[in-house]
Every structure is written in C-alpha cells, then in structure tokens.
Amino acid sequence: MDSGQLAWLMIATALVLLMTPGVAFFYGGLVKAKSVVSMMMLSFGALGLVAVLWVLFGFSMSSVESSWSFAGNPFADFALSTTTANDPTGEATIGVAFGATFAIITVALISGAIADRAKFGAWMVFVALWATIVYFPVAAWVWGGGWIYNLGSMMFPDSGVEVIDWAGGTAVHINAGAAALALAIVLGKRVGFAKTINKPHNVPLVMLGGALLWFGWFGFNAGLTFAPLGEEGNLQTGLIIVNTMVCPAAAILGWIIAEKLKNGKATSVGAVSGAVAGLVAITPACAHLEPLWAILLGLIVGVACALAVELKWKLGYDDSLDVVGVHLVGGFIGTVYLGFFAIDTGLFMGGGVQQLVVQVIGAVATFVYSFVVALILGFAIQKTIGFRVKNEDEIAGIDVSVHGEEGYSFEPNGQLTR
Template structure:
C-alpha cells in the first residue's frame, strides 16, 4: 500500500471510530436527562470491549478459508492477539479499520433499551453477541463465507454476487434485528405511550447526527482505493456523491412525511432522516447511479418516518427507533440493489437473480441476529437481570448505575 493509501486508511479508520461517540451523542440527546450518562456509556462500553475482543480473536473469526460453503466463522485462535501479522503494517491497518465497524454495530443496538438497562448486563450481552453474531456474519459477507459465495452457488456463470459494500446486512440489519429482540426481552418502559418520552437535548441529537454523517464518508469510502477489501479506486467518486445525495434526499423524505402526518417538520426528524439515508445507502453506495441513490434516499426517509410508528401499533418499546431506522433502512438498501444495482438490478439490465440473493442474505441475517440476541438477552435477564428495578428507572439510571449526573446544576 503506498503512502497516500496508507494515510487515507488511517484517516478513514479515525472517521469511523469517531462515529461511535457520534452515536453516543445522538442517542444521549434523545433520552431523558436522567439517562444520558447511561446511554452514552453503552456506546463507550462497546468501544472498549469490542476493540479488545476484535484484537484477541474477532478479526480471526471474521474471515474463513472459502473452501466450503458451510464454514460458520474463522478459527478464533488461529492468530490470537494478531501476533502473526504484528510485522505487517498494511494488514494491521486493514484489521483496525474492520474493528471500527464491529464497535459501532454493537453500539447501535443499545438505543432499543434506553432508560432501563443495567450496564454490566449490557456489557455481557455486547461481548457474547459480538462473538456469536457480528464476527461470524462479517465472515459470511466479507470474509469468503456463504453469503459471499451465494451468487455463484445459486446462479453459476450469471455474474451476480450479494452486494453489501459497507454493511447493510453486517451492520444495520444485524443491529436492528438484535435491537428488536432486546426490546422484547426487556419490555416496555414505565409509562410507555406516544408523546411521554421526549428528547431532553435536541442540539445534542443534531450534533450526533452531524458527526455520523461526517464519519460516514470514512465508513463508505474507507476501503475503496486502499486494497483493504480487494477493491480499486475507480468508484470513490460514486461512493462519495451517493453518500451525500441519498442522505440529503432522506432528510427531505422524512420531513415531508412528518409535515403531512404531524403538521410540523422537526429538527429531530431531520437528524433521523439523515441517519436513515446513511443506513440505506451503506450497502448500495458503490453500485447505484447517483439518480437511483437520490430515489433510495427519498424512499428510505419516508419509509423510516412511517416505520418508527410501528412500535406504538405493535406494542414493542424500541426506545430510540433502532428497528424503524436501522432494520428497515438496512432492508431497504439491501433489497433496492436487487432492482437498481448497476448492470445486475432487475430494472437496469439484469434479471431476478440479484434480488433473490439479496433477499436471502438479508432475511437469514435478520433471523439469525434476532434469535441469538433474544436467547442471550433472555438468559441474562433470567440470571443476573438485564433490566433495572422500576424504582431505579423512575429515579434515573445515571445515578443508580453510574453514580453520576449528566448535568450538575448549581446555584
């Protein structure tokens, strides 16, 4: 890797790492004032724990030999602690870049259990889920696993493969499905009903969304041009313009729906719309013409604005709309490629093959992530307890769990 590519990969790694504090700000502003420390700590807990696990064995698990269609994950002990690549700067940089994706995926899940989760229980869940779900799914999609081989296995010679450039399945469907499972395990917050739980700090939400958008250029364009994922630099411009355009269009899509539905376009809606657009374009950023990326953004913003209402109708308490934004947005981005992926999409010169393999990859990932997350969460709840006591939830989890307050106001 030449000096320019090395510098870009370092910068992109820093950008994606910065996104996890961005998640902390975004989520922290959305919860009540007595939960902001707890909410942000779950993101920082993910940053600490998942980084260590990735270096010890997660990177090893995230790639398989490719010799068999049925390999689940790589051997966690094949290069324990990355001792085998300690003298390879390129390999270490690429591995570190991969770590930042694992970190933020786990952090995203925490938004579904805001205001009511024990920090220790969350950390146990984060470590086990990363080991059993994120690391293997990363191997399936990016590490020569079965999803990477699915196109050739199902349609030999058709020239199609599952498209997930930066993590529609690995990151967003994965996290969204796990979030739904934990929301069901922990149950509803006290007083759960529409309009009761409001963001305590809207500027913090806007700051978090801005950091996420800023970091997402590293998220989507980070590997391009570096050789980190076996790519070349021919589509960097396409990735960058699509990351801008789809996100901007999603803001408009969300605000239009919000205005028509509620009579007002809100700043929280604009921030949420931006995130929904970022989620949807993540798997598709390198495989859509800019016009199709704009359409995806509009659809994602509008669809996610409607999807966040499902929790009131269906009765699950996904506190910060991880399901409505990340699961729905991730599914939209993954399936949209089946219709509009350049050269292989159903409406742009391809056949049904792309849509079929996109659907299979998305649904299997969703089901696997949900089931394993539910089992882990249920086991924790029934043993050490995952949810705080009702009186602690009312008092505020910050002081009960962490002994701190987000805002120490004095005369």
C-alpha cells in the same frame, strides 16, 4: 498499497471510530436528562470491549476458508501475533483496526433499543456474547469468504451476480436492528410507555451526534477504495462519495415531508433521523447505484422510516430510540433496493431477478440468525443476573443508580451549576 492509500486507510479508521461517540451523542440527546450518562456509556462500553475482543480473536473469526464454515478459528491469529510478525509495512495491521471500527459501531447501535432501563454490567455481558456469536461470524459470512459472500456463484453459476453489501447493510444495520428488536422484547416496555415518553431532552446534542455520524460515514463507505486519482477505477470512489452525500440529503426531505403531512410540523429531530436513515440505506449500495437512483432511495427510505418508527406503538414493542424503524428497516430497504437498481445487475438496470433473490436471502438469513441468538442471550441474562433496572430507578433516572454520576448538575433551586 502506496503511502497515500495507507494514509487514507488510517484517516478512514479514525473517521469510523468517531461514529461511535457520534452515536453516543445522538442517542444521549434523545433520552431524558437523568439517563444521558447511562445512554452514552452503553456506546463507550461497547467501544472498549469490542475493540479488545476484535484484536484478541474477532479478527481471526471474521474470515473463513470454506463457504460453509461458521467462523474462522479464533486462535489462528490470537492477539494478532501472526499478523504483526508478518506485516513490515503495517498495512495489514491498519486493516485490522479498520475492521474493528465496524464491529464497534454495529454493537453500539443496538443500545438505542434499551435506553432508560438497562443495567450496564448486563449490557457488557451481552456485548461480549453477541459480538462473539453473531457479529464476528456474520462478518465472515458477508465479507470474509462465507456463504453469503459466495451465494451468487453457488445459486447462479457463471451469472456474475454476488450479494452486494459494500459497507454493511446486512452485516451492520440489519444485524444490529434484529438484535435491537430482540432486546426490546426481552426488556419490555418502559414505565409509562406512550408517545409522550419519547421527548428528547437535548435536541442540539442529537443534531451534533447526527453530524458526527454523517462526517464519519464517508470513512465508513469510502474507506476501502484505493484507486489513485486520475487512474482507472477512481470513478467508484467518486460515486461512493456523491451517493453518501446525496442519499441522506434526499432522505431528510422524505422524512420531513412525511412528518409535515402526518403531524403538521417538520422537526429538527426528524431531519437528522432522516439523514441517518439515508446513510443506513446507502451503506450497502453506495458503490453500485447511479446518483439518480441514490436520490430516489433516499426519498423512499426517508418516508418509509418516518412511518416505520410508528410501528412500535401499534405492535407494542418498546424500541426506545427507533433502532428497528431506522436501522433494520433502512438496512433492509437499501439491501433489497440493489436487486432492482444495482448497476448492470439490477432487475431494472439490464439484469435479471438473480440479484434480487440473493439480496433478499442474505438479508432475511442475517435477520433471523441475529434475532434468535439475541433473544436467547437476552432472556438468559435477564433470568440470571438481570438485564433491566428496578422500576423505581428507571423512574428516577438511571444515571445516579447505575453510574453514580449526573449528566447535568443542578442547584436545589433548579439552576444549573457550573
């Protein structure tokens, strides 16, 4: 890796790390004013804890020597003792940091499902357990030489087909969305659960968070593309950048059109939610779709996720900030879509059914594993130390009761103080 490539990986690492504060702003604006601190702290707590765990043993667990290994040996490179001793250029160590940012954002995404009603300490216990038991092994399965990584060659030898998950449709979004659904079930519905409970307290904060996410997503998707400009292989880098721009752009259009037809108005929160849905869908597919099919994916996922967020009212699970409707549904659509439109191997692009088969198996297996483990962990925490705050604290807003802080300081007359 030359100096330019190394510099790009450093920049991409910073971009992806910025996505977690972006999630904090995005989620923070969507909750009520008296819960914004708590909501943002769930993201920052995950950032602090997962980064440490990744360096201590998560990185060691994220790659395996055998396809059927559950995870790597957590003590093989504890606290990067081996990596740092054998990395004179710093290249491998920076790669570790880049991987950490993916682990962090995946865990932070889950928190949106339990907004307004989760204890911070219980959340941190869940973060440590879920990252260790679910994310680190799944990263090994998908990217680190595990069974999902090798599924195509095991099922269809000599076909050249492998599971495509470029930057995390399965390992990040389906994984997080499944856990979010499990925790929403464990914690139950918020007090006064109804459509009116979802009114955001700060729309500009939501828009800012969405903008930071989109900005950081270019590092998320293009971080591991190193082909120098003007040399063979650079087409993939350009394709990733274009698709990361145009798919969420199309998803904005799909979401606001669906919103307009459904409710009579196209909203700013709908527009930024559409952008996030498009980013989620293009994550696994950004290097393997022609731009025309990336646009179609954006339109499909924008409409689909706009409709999917309504499912919680019909099915009765309280996914506060629509992690299931956006990340689980969007991640599943983007992952399976590759079975039809992946360059050369998609069913409609000259390939056979093999790509579709391995995409579905990888997606479903990840969903089932993450959901079941998160459900068990969530119930165990709820039955021991308690996961949900008291109803009276939830009604009053949990910033003061959980953190002793307020997002906004008001005078007795209701005016904001400086």
